[in-house]
Amino acid sequence: MPVELRPWAEGDLGVLERANAPEMTAHLGGPETEAQVRERHERYLRLNASGEACMLRIDVDGEPAGGIGYWLTEHEGAPAFEAGWSVEQRFQGRGVAREALRQLTHLVAADGRRGLLVAFPGVDNAASNALCRSAGFEHRGSSTEPWRGGELTSNVWVLDVSPLDLAGRVPDVDERFDAPALDESRWWPFYTPHWSSQDAAAARWAVGPRGLRLRIDADTVPWAPDLDGDLRVSHLQSGQYSGPVGSGIGQHRFRPGLVVREAQPEHRGWLVRHGVIEVRMAAIRHPDAMVACWPIGFEDRPDDCGEVCIAEIFGSELDDQGGWVGIGVKPQNDPRLREDFEKIRVDGDLTAMHDYAVEWTPERVRFFVDGRWVKTSVQSIDYSVQFMLDVYEFPRADGTRDVAALPHVLRVERVRSFPPG
Incomplete structure (x- = not known):
């Protein structure tokens, strides 16, 4: 319609x-x-x-x-x-x-x-x-x-609906990924490994003058095949919290009945509570790929688990004129939040670098693409979140993979946060 x-x-x-x-x-x-x-x-x-x-x-x-x-x-x-x-x-x-x-x-x-x-x-x-x-x-x-x-x-x-105004504001963290090695005091290079294992959920990455490169290769294995099928992922997160083996305590409870399989150390690398979060990254134009930046609650309290989706971009939703970018708030398992997520049309080449950002207060979250306002969600998310950066390869119905197109590489130039203004 x-x-x-x-x-x-x-x-x-x-x-x-x-x-x-x-x-x-x-x-x-x-x-x-x-x-x-x-x-x-x-x-x-x-x-x-x-x-x-x-x-x-x-x-x-x-x-x-x-x-x-x-x-x-x-x-x-x-x-x-x-x-x-x-x-x-x-x-x-x-x-x-x-x-x-x-x-x-x-x-x-x-x-x-x-x-x-x-x-x-x-x-x-x-x-x-x-x-x-x-x-x-x-x-x-x-x-x-x-x-x-x-x-x-x-x-x-x-x-x-005013544009994002960062004039005079100084970031408290400006991550350019330009050091010789990944700063593992800030980043945890595994995708929720408590539901799987560090070996299966380990990221493949490179850093340097061109920024971060997260990569899915031909020999990347599914991260949790009995839970998530043949989904492959390469991922960084800036926090880690989960309970003992056999418990149901852990971040991103994406389906009922999850049980911790491998104990993980607690990691409080880069947590943010209010202010501005901005990521500069490029999408991948391939029907099997998706890239995303989606901060989630640190979840040391079970209800503090909502998601602020700054951007999720499916390669299947890109074309020669632009593409669709998913943004909004997802409650996950936070009973205080309501689903407020949508896909917006963005013109231009989304495989080039674009800025995706949120301005977050205790009362609302405003979303921006290249500094332009695109959405407001009036909800209270009043707890710390950690960063989630990833590239996914989704399985095909026939079980095949487009190996010739690999590696799928998420390119990130910077991630930064600004304290509340």
Whole structure:
């Protein structure tokens, strides 16, 4: 069900006429007159032409389904854009409004003139309020304003889409991987070896002037074949915590019933709690490969295990124009978190170096690609995380491997963290 946003055009009056039905305006004080609807249509065209607004038609499978847009305003004395939307009833309940608003927030971020987006759905409009929450807006109370001869009480929702600003901020760690050897006081070169063994989960890596190279070779064995099939991985993590052999205590409990098979020393190499985390890395364009940076909770307390996925990129999802990057929050086994993960389209050659980053506070996580805002997840992750850097080779259904394409190499130029600003 493709959802597309198209600039508001002269022939779109009918979209507003259908949106003016009583059931569509119940939270807005009822329908407008025919003259008011036409004036609104003319205003959309006029404001688009002047650049004061960006009003758009929502299409679903090429059929007009509603409207959405943003326009210049101020919020609490600060320059901002305000957003509004309407989706016809026959298209509601299908995720159309959510996808349209997601696309709109990216347009606002790309616009660059203002970094704040606000929305004011009526307090009794449960669907629009839920939509704001799911899109990463933060609730900032309510307000009552004159409206169509009466008053309208609205919730105030705010979304910060400003770019990542590191001006004047100094990293507490700036890892360039340019030393003669891997700093094993900082990095643990095994992939959760407590569920398997150090021998099976050992990374293959090289460091030097070109940065880090994590590698899967033709003779790389599956890391835990009875648990994870023929999945192969080369991986660094910056912490290690697990219990005694036979216990179920260990990081990244990726399936029920896991038992520690090999005791591991506790390792607190590079742990971060809030601030900015940034990785500069390149993807691999091959259908069997995936690269990722996904900090997880150190998990010395079982619930402190959520994942902040800065980037996961499947080689099968790259093309000549760009590709899809997975970002967001995954609860793993943290009952306080909700799944808030999505794939965003990024233009350009993702096999070249790009910066992927998060700005993390106790209240929210903002995600960026090359400094540009792409997502906000409003959740509290208030515990230390460790870095997880890896390249995967996924098994094929027929059991074969593309040995001629090996090695699969994840290239990382740097990883750095900044303390809370």
